[in-house]
Amino acid sequence: MRTKRKIISIVVIWVFVMGILSVAHAEYRFGILNATTGAYAGLGVHKKKGIMLAIEKINKEGGINGEEVVGIYEDFESDPSKAISLAKKLIIQDKVIAILDCGSTAASLAVKKVTEKRKIVQVNTTPRSALAVDEPWPAYYFQTVPDNxxxxxxxxxxxxxxxxxxxxxxxxxxxxxxxxxxxxxxxxxxxxxxxxxxxxxxxxxxxxxxxxxxxxxxxxxxxxxxxxxxxxxxxxxxxxxxxxxxxxxxxxxxxxxxxxxxxxxxxxxxxxxxALAYGKMLPNEKPLFDAYKKKYDKFPNYFTALGWDCVMITVEAIKRVGGSKDTTKIRNSLESLSEFYGVIGKYKMNPTDHNGLDTSALHLVKIIGGKWVVLD
Amino acid sequence: MRGIKELAMNRNTYSKVIDFMLFLIIFLFPLFDSNEYHLDVAVIIGIYCIINIGLNLLLGNTGQISIGQAAFFGIGAYCSAVLTTNLHLTFWLSICFAAILTATLGISVGLTSLKLRGHYLAMATLGFGIIASTVYVEWTELTGGTSGFLNIPAPSIFGFQLDNEFKYYYLVWAFVLLVFISTQHLINSRIGRALQAIHEREITCGAMGINPAKYKLKIFTLSAAYAGIAGALFAGFQNYISPESFSVYSSIIFLCMIVIGGLGSVWGSIIGTVILSIFPEFIRAVASSEFISPQIKAILNEHSYHLIAYGFFVLIIIVFLPEGIVGGVKRLEAKAYEWLHSKQIVIE
CATH class of the missing domain: 3.40.50.2300 (Response regulator)
Structure with a gap:
């Protein structure tokens, strides 16, 4: 009986200490809502690699004001209604300050309601629907991919x-x-x-x-x-x-x-x-190409770049407001983020455009002899 | 002899008390746990419970399999979405229409397919599920196709908006209670006994004056209507629906839930749904807890490990508890009962 009591008390104390440790740890939490299973898995795996590499790079360089960036990953299995539940989980349970990726246009739109209601920035990698183009941009909705x-x-x-x-x-x-x-x-x-x-x-x-x-x-x-x-x-x-x-x-x-x-x-x-100029490495593309080459010994693709930029613009926006964790401040900072070169291109965000990329971000690639050749 | 009778009576009241206690716990749950994410999961569980109670009535009590239940679920959801969003009807009218529409479809599907048995019935309902999935994707003008149906309004009662998880929890679980009571009554009535008889010996039933075709069709229709109601509740809660939620895969998950919970038992449907819905959350919690080192976390993050764990868990239950969780509990209970009984006789 006595040993039992001892074991129980040790467990209780351990859980308690662990609880304190996890609370005391200051960090920037990003929720990553991505699909590595289901219909969008083919793109999801690449986006995920980009996001993880970017977070790794930011942390290697000292994080944001010395605080670590933590990516909390959830796979929504290409099902938008599952994405809604997981977005709630990330915001309520994990207390993230931004949700990245969102996997598919349908999922981004489904999650929009949750992020707008709870005032959390959503930086997605999916183009906006043609049906929604005439509507104003939702306040907390940003994207790294050039619009269709x-x-x-x-x-x-x-x-x-x-x-x-x-x-x-x-x-x-x-x-x-x-x-x-x-x-x-x-x-x-x-x-x-x-x-x-x-x-x-x-x-x-x-x-x-x-x-x-x-x-x-x-x-x-x-x-x-x-x-x-x-x-x-x-x-x-x-x-x-x-x-x-x-x-x-x-x-x-x-x-x-x-x-x-x-x-x-x-x-x-x-x-x-x-959006990537293969073989004609532009200076803004170099960090991703280097990091990717080092880890996977290959060239990254477009989707990896989209994932990478999601993290980069969010971190840049946070840095510009002095490392604030206030989601409204981050939103305002993102909205005024101009003159920032991501891997995809130059982001010129403003209240009427939460993407800010134009045709200069895109290149034409032709397949010649089984290789990609940039035409312009 | 008297002892046994008393015990039997006690057992009946005792199971009623347990029902009451369990529902009391369910209804008090949001007061103790106000985490909105937990409530969100609980609402989805409630919605699945409604479908699974109907499905269990069909498979567990009547012995007819359906792999098209998600199709009825989807039809209910799209019906409610179209009525409330495009035609601006109230949620309550839309839920009635959803139930009527799915019941009508249930009759027409049942009339043709219930003449089949076993694997062939499974195939027919599977076919229906696939047809429905294709319709959701292709009928873009009405359903929004793969982009899904957006901006479905949240329901309200007398101007009181049910727009958060807490309020919706009570709405959904009130429906579960309603479905639970009516199904329990149905099972304990003459109809329930007839269904049990059809399950055991269909041909003998026909000879005894029970019309199996009629009963089977009725139950198929009822289970379709339950799924339709669940669909309407789902649309109102998520404010967004897309074909992925109503795929054949979902139908199979529903079947898994009732098999794991226990066939032929209403509580089995609820317990199976709760366990299979909570298990992924449990793995997620374990994987992200402080007890696991960052290196292992990184590996877990890299792959979709939870699907493997999920499959393994289902496998274990099927191997060790073939009659489901409720069946396992009942077996234990019977043993305890036997033991008590033997004591009683000794006392007498």
């Missing part, structure tokens, strides 16, 4: 420069692809280029020959694809199988090494937009 309208403009300018008159738009049925296609249609209408076909596919589709045959019959000269890997690789293969001689232009969602791995020689000649 910017991407559509970059693609449109390139298609125009090719002198193409008839194009087809094929897009993912998700929020990203759909809103991209809306912007792309608008651009071509204004530029006087005829859109002969605009069709969507499911992420799980493994053959798109039927859509492409329609495009071929309507004598399309270029195919613009709005989507994320793997399906754009399927489209590339199908184009080759059908023997179509068309220009293949893709959105930033194509920027993954998997494109070449999956499509193999069919990937030859594909042009897509990318």
């Amino acid at each position: 309208s910017v991407d559509a403009q970059k693609i449109g300018d390139f298609v125009k420069s090719l002198g193409v008159k008839r194009v087809s738009i094929i897009h993912d049925s998700n929020q990203y692809g759909t809103s991209g296609a809306i912007f792309q249609n608008d651009y071509f209408k204004k530029a006087g280029i005829e859109v002969v076909l605009s069709d969507k596919y499911q992420k799980t589709d493994r053959d798109l020959t039927s859509i492409l045959i329609k495009a071929r019959d309507r004598k399309t000269e270029a195919v613009v694809v709005w989507g994320t890997i793997p399906t754009p690789a399927v489209i590339a293969k199908n184009i080759r199988q059908l023997g179509m001689k068309v220009h293949y232009i893709g959105s930033s969602g194509l920027g993954s090494p998997k494109l070449i791995q999956l499509a193999k020689e069919a990937a030859e000649g594909i042009v897509f937009t990318s």
Whole structure:
């Protein structure tokens, strides 16, 4: 009996001491809401690597005013309603001062209600919906990815420069692809280029020959694809199988090494937009490339950069208000964050634009000989 | 003899007292734990309980399997979302419509598929689940497709907004109580005994004057309506719904919950739901606690370890408690009862 009592008292004391230690530890807590399982896992793993590397780098350089940055990670399994619950968990239980990533446009929008209500900054890596573009930016909602309208403009300018008159738009049925296609249609209408076909596919589709045959019959000269890997690789293969001689232009969602791995020689000649200028290292991209090379011995991709920038702009905003943990101050600081170079580009935020990137942030990449070559 | 009868009567009142106590604990819970995240999890558990009580009635009591329960859940949710957001009806009307719509669909699906048995019924309901998932994604004008349905208003009673976790907790668990009492009564009535008979010997039932087809259809419809009500509650709580929440995977999780809780028992549905919903939270708490060193934490963070632990946990329960948790408890109880009984006789 006595030993039992002793054990219990030791356990109680230990728990108590641990409790005190964890309270006494001052740190900046960021919630990372990311999907490494489910439909968005393919992008999620890269974003997560970027976020973790950035936090590692910040801490190695002494954190913020000597205090450590701690990333509390949650996987929402690509289910937006799970993201809502986890966002509440991060804010209420873990007391984070910002939520980063949010994985998919649907999840960002779902989480928006929670972050706005509890006045917590949400810095996501997903483009805003085309449906919400006319609405003002939600107060606590920021993003590191260029808006789809910017991407559509970059693609449109390139298609125009090719002198193409008839194009087809094929897009993912998700929020990203759909809103991209809306912007792309608008651009071509204004530029006087005829859109002969605009069709969507499911992420799980493994053959798109039927859509492409329609495009071929309507004598399309270029195919613009709005989507994320793997399906754009399927489209590339199908184009080759059908023997179509068309220009293949893709959105930033194509920027993954998997494109070449999956499509193999069919990937030859594909042009897509990318925020990273591969092989033409810009000074603002160097820290990420160095850190990534050191840890994984590879080049980072677009999504890693998005994750990295999420952390960097949030930390920069906190530093600019003297390391304050007041979420409203952080929000105001983020909103006035201009002249800051992230890996993606130069952020010029203001109350009417919580993203602040323009076409100068994007580059055109062409696949030549199984390698990515920057065109501009 | 008298002793046994008394004990049996005592046992009945004793189980009622336990029901009362457990619900009392459930209703007092928010007063002791005001952590909104815990309440959030508890609300979702309550919503799943409503579905699972219906599903358990179907599988545990009647012996008919359904892998399409999440489809009814989703239809209820989208029905309520469309009615309250686009047509500006009140939440209460929308929940009635959701129940009616899912019940009607339940009848039409049941009429065709309940003629099938065992694996074939499972296949048919699975097919229905897949069709429903496709409709949520493709009918973009109505459902918002993969981007989901945004800005669903929170319900209110007499102008009193149910807009936080605390208030919603009571709404959802009041529904659970309602469903619990009605199902308990149903099981203990003539219908309940007929269902049990259908479960055991369907052909004999037909010969004894019980129409199995009619009863099966009724129960299928009822369980669909329960799922519809749960869907409406879910939409009102999350203010946002998307097809991912109503996938076939969710249907399978619901089945897991009732199998682990205990088939044929209303408490089994509730306990199974609570345990399978809380377990991921428990692993999360352990993984982020101070007792684990940062190195191990980093490894745990790198991979989706919780899914492995979850699977392992389910496996262990199925291996050691094949009749579910409630079944295990009942077995223990029976042993204790036997022991008590033997003592009683000695005393007499």
